[in-house]
Amino acid sequence: MKIVADKPKMLTDTPLHYCPGCAHGIVHKLVAEVLEELGKVDGAIGVVPVGCSVIWL
Numbered sequence: 001m002k003i004v005a006d007k008p009k010m011l012t013d014t015p016l017h018y019c020p021g022c023a024h025g026i027v028h029k030l031v032a033e034v035l036e037e038l039g040k041v042d043g044a045i046g047v048v049p050v051g052c053s054v055i056w057l
Helices: 024-038
Strands: none
Touching: none
């Protein structure tokens, strides 16, 4: 079977605590995919927004 889509290599398996229905995880995945496609992973800096992403459950 041919793999059509895969998780971007630069994303880790660290659990994130986004609010239910929040689209931040989708946006992070899309940004990671674009950075990998453009070959800009080494020069990228990630910043976590204040809000649901900083809640520790």
